[in-house]
Every structure is written in C-alpha cells, then in structure tokens.
Amino acid sequence: MNGYLQLQGITKQFGDTLAVDNLDLSVPQGCIYGMIGPNGAGKTTTIRMIMNILVPDSGKVIFNDKATDADFKNIVGYLPEERGLYKKMTLREVILYLGQLKEVPGKEIEKRIEPWLERMNLGEYKNQKVEALSKGMQQKLQFITTLIHDPEIIILDELFSGLDPINIELIKNVILDLKKQGRTILFSTHVMEQAEKLCDYICMINRGKKVLDGSLKEVKDNYGKNSIHLEIDGDGAFLNSLPGVDQVTNFTNYFELALSDVSRSNEILRAIAEKVTVNRFERISPSLYNIFIQVAGADAVNPPEKGAADV
C-alpha cells in the first residue's frame, strides 16, 4: 500500500495501558478517510501521534514518502477533540493569529477572513470577542481556524461532536468541497453512522488495534446485502423473537435487522406487517455499526448514541 499519509506499526503505551498497538494505516490522497471506533479505542492518541504532539513508542508516520517534519505542521489543518479558543480575542484576531502560526502572511489571511465568516454565518461577529459566541458558533469558528491556511491535509478529531444538525450539514458541505479540490481529509468519530455517510475509506479501531479497513464499498460488499432497514409505526419489541432474525439494532427512528437467511425476507415482512404498520422495508448492506459488532464482538461497543441516526 502506498498512501499519501501512512502509519507504520505505530505503538503507544501509557503506563500499563496499550493505547495504540502496532497500528498500520494508509490514507490515499484526495479522499475522505474515517477512523471509527468506540470511545477509548485509541483514535485521539493515533491522531496526536500523526500531529507529532505525542511521540510514538515505536513505528513511523510517513507523509508524502517522508517522515513528518516541521513543514508538515504548515500544510496540515488540525481540529482537536477538545476545542478551545482565546475567549478574550475578537474573531478576527483569533483567525489572524492562528493563521500566522501556519506561516501564512497576515495580509493574506485578512483577505480570507470575511468570506469564511460569511460562509459559516458568522459575518456579523467579525470584531466581537469569542466569548460572545454560543458554543456551536465557537465550533464553527474553530473549524475556520483549522482551514484558514488552506491545508493540504485536514485532520479532524471527533468532527461532529457538539454540533446541531444544521451546522453538521454546513460543515459536511465544506468537507465535500475540500475533497473536490483534491484535499485529503482524515477524521475520527465514534458515531459510525456519520462515517458511513461521508467516507470513501474507513478504518475500524478497537482497543488500539485495527480490526478492519478499506474503501467503504469494499467493506460493505464483503458483508453482502444480508440486512433489512425497517421503519414501522409502533413498538418493535417483538422483532427479536422473529424466526430468521439474528440480531435487531434499534436506531432512534428505524431498526436494522440482521438476517440469518436472506431468502426468508418476504416471510419476515409478512410477520411484521401482521403486527404493525410497515413504512419502509429495504434490503441493505449491514451498517458499519453492525459490521463493527460482527468483527469486534458485541461487548466492544456501547449501544448507538441517541440521535446519532439523525446525522
């Protein structure tokens, strides 16, 4: 594999815990790459090692066929999981300062500030202090500071946490635009539905180890269309006891049924329709969440987050 960004055998131990264990990763240029896994899987530690904030105990980070160096810092846009900005500075000052730290001249940044603020619906706040913004607005501002220097590669840790659906849409569009411009985007999330809707490539991590990676299509194809996307009116408690249904995953407004035998799907539909009104019944590939459960075991994950399916 010859990726744009490559991790080779990265390992990091904190005391007795092995946070990242001999992890290999290959991120192709110009794609959206999702690193997914439950909380505490080692995603943030991995990203910090890519950013050279943590030094791996062993292994290498290779970018564009070279070990990452000081220049890498200028062409990467990094949004850490824990967000933070200078509360007492104005929006303009924060963007200017953080942009200049990427060695982009102040004048150039000044030109970019307004279009970005407009795009994120923050235009009117340009000369206000950061503390005057709501949390969601601060998130958007932080997103701007991550991109103001027009980075080649963008690394976003827990990208969507703390954003409402409208802003998620806004930021998703920005990310898709960036991809069109040929930028490479690597992001991590523990909400797998998000990854499913956005990524070209995924890598699943559990307990510091890679359990699965590849293009989203490959991964899905490997599992075939053995699942049902089901939307019904009423209580779905009985679904578990239907014959031929291996597993029921309850997302907020739909169910995903894993079938042991796909040919029995009509029979199952009839059984469901007898009890409740069926609004949607569709054969699909299993969701990433269910794939993850299959490869990592059910105990590896917490149940899907409430509201996660709204993404």
Added chain:
Amino acid sequence: MYKFWTVLKAEYSQVVKKKSFIVGIILTPVFLIGVTIIPTLLATKSISSPERYALIDADGRGLGESFSEALKRYKLDDDTTQATYKLTSLYEVDANDTKRLDSLRLVLDSALLLKQMKYYVIFYPNVENNDSALMVSKSLNFKTSARFDRRLSDILAAIRLDRSDINLPVDSVLAMTRRIEMIQESPGGKSRDFMTVYFGAFIFIMIVFVSVISFGQVLMRSVIEEKNSRIMEVLVSSVSPFQLMMGKVIGLGMANLTQIGIWVVIGIGLFSFRGAVEIPSQVAGVVFNPIIVVYFVVFLIIAYLMYTSMFAFIGSICNSDKESQNFLFPIIMSLMMPIFLLMYIVQEPDSTVSVVLSLIPIFTPTMMIARLSVIGPDTFSLADPIIMEATIGVFLSALFALFMIWITGRIFRIGILMYGKRPTLPEIIKWVRYK
C-alpha cells in the same frame, strides 16, 4: 523564526494593550516611592504639639525637677522634627512606700492607655550608682529614649562630679565629654548614609522583584489559560512547544522592558525638569553609578529569564491558578530573601556569608546588585574583588538561567498537554528524559 515572532508579537501586544499594563506603569513607581519615601517622611515629620509625660521621683534629691528643667531647655533652633516635652505631673514618692508606688503606676498606666500622656519615667533611689531608672511607654520611640537618657546622664554626671575631687564647673565637663557622630564615606570619598544606601539597593531589588513576579505570573496564567481552554493542542500543532515557550518568555520580557523604559523616560523627564524633583547627591551616587546601572540591566535580564522560565514550568504542570499558588511560595521566598538580608548586606557587603549567598545563582541577580550598590565601585577593573565577583555571578547565573530554560522546555512540551492530575516529581523527572 516567523512562528516565534508571531507568538512573541501576540504575547507582547496582548499584555501592552491591557489596562493592567498602564496601571502597572503608574502604580509600581508609586508603590516603590511609597515604601522608600514614606518611612523617611514619617521619621522626619515635624511635631507641633509637645509630648506629655509624668515623672515619679522616688530618689528624693530633686532629680525630677532638674530633669524636667533640662528637658525644657533642650531645643535645637532649626529642628522642627524635634519633639518637645511637657511635664503633666511630678510625684515625689518615698521609695519605701511600695504601696503608693504601685498604685501610682496603675494610675499612670491607665493614663497611657487613655492617651493622656505618652511616657512616664521613674527614678529609683541611688540612680547614679545602680542605673535604676525606668521609662514606660506604649511606643518604642528610640529618639525620645535617647534624649531622656542624655538628660538623665548629664544630671547624674553632675552629681558624680560634685562628689569627686575634680574642681570644675559642670557645664565645662559636659562640654569636654560631648559626643560626636562620624560622617560616613565610602573609599573614594563619596559621602553617604545608611538610609540612602539601603534604599538605593532596595529600589534595585524591588524593580527585579516586581518585574519578575508580575510578568512571571502573566506568563504562568497565559499557559494555564491555554491549557484550560484546550487551545494548547491547536498551538502545538502549529508551533513547537519550545518556540511557543520562548515566544512567550521573550514577548513578555519585551513588554517588561517597555514598562521599565517608560519609567526611565519619565524619570529623566522629571530629573531634567529642574525643580520638579531634587535628587540628593548621595542618592544619585548610588542610583546613577554607570557601573551599577550596567550590571543592574544585565542582572535584570538574567533574573527575568531564570524566573519566568520557572513560572512557565509551574504553568505547564498546573491546571488552575489555585494549584499554582503552592509552587509560587518558594519562588517568591527566594526573591524576598535578599530583601530580608538587605540590612545585613548593607552592613557587611564583603563578609563570607554575603559573598557566598550572592554567588548562589537564584540569589545572584538581587544580592549582587545589593552588594554593588553598597560598595559602589567607581572604576571597572577585574582586580576589584566586587567587580570580579559580580562578573563571575553574571556567568554563573546566566548558565543557571539557560539550564532552567532547557529543563522547562523539556517539561513544558509534555506538561501543556496533560490535563487533570498534577504530575508527581518522579513523573516530572521522567518527562525530562523523554525523547
């Protein structure tokens, strides 16, 4: 370098634009002048109303009367700072009547407490032989006590003279035994007195103290704030921790120098505006000695680098201002040490203790400048021990400052990303060794 300058400029302008910077420019000199001038002013305040006192004379030879007479006569012509004394009552008591003596004392004690008088004095019998005189007061006024001592000594001298074979008038004997005060000069013939030297050195130490504490704390707070607001991770994804730290240290150092620069400009302005302030030549001799000024600037910079990197160290391992307070104590104490020891250094600038202490790097900037201003070298010559020692001090403390910067750099890069638990000492030592 661009990144370093960006951090430096940001830190500098953040501090300089703050109101507290302007307030500091005004308040610090007010404070310094306050602590140096006010005690002198109070000590030399003119006293208009006479101070009241009572006398108990248990000696029975009319000592009380002559004492109060002598005190009345005693008045220097042009000295308005000199207190005058008014006798409220004179009690002549039989020494054997201890009951009356005790009850009198009780009455007078309460008079003291009610501020009806400031002192009372008791003469016991046979004073000239057993020094049994007593002065009672709420205050410890050494000037008054010296004055009373003198009057009584003169009276007793007259009594002793009467009994002796010497056949001379009392006044001429007293004139013969008059005591003098020697004028103090430093080698090279500059006259000075204790207070000027003391406060000259004090001002130097205070400037170092105020600069280091105030800007060190600003630095520490900014590190803690960046940790707490979690912006640190964004910063270190753009600049190296060392660039960040040095940008902060030097940026704030520039702000500090700006502040001192403004003081100097104001000072020169006032000085050249004749009549505005009169600086006594002794003070000018200590403060405007070019050798001392040059050493002072060098030591100020060294102290600044040494101590602010300690503050950066603390900031990087703490999560809140509150947590950092515990660590501030030793730093503040090591800066205060020279102030406590100043009285000693002024008296013994060349003692082994002074020399050794002033060569311990953390004390060097303040102690050495104190010794320099006491000794007041006129020419720069390494043959002069104080110049030699000060120069060695510069090198040792500069080395130590570099060491502090290095070690803080090692801690800083790890500490700034550690949230939550404060690291233990073994952990900190481990951080230093990390690659």
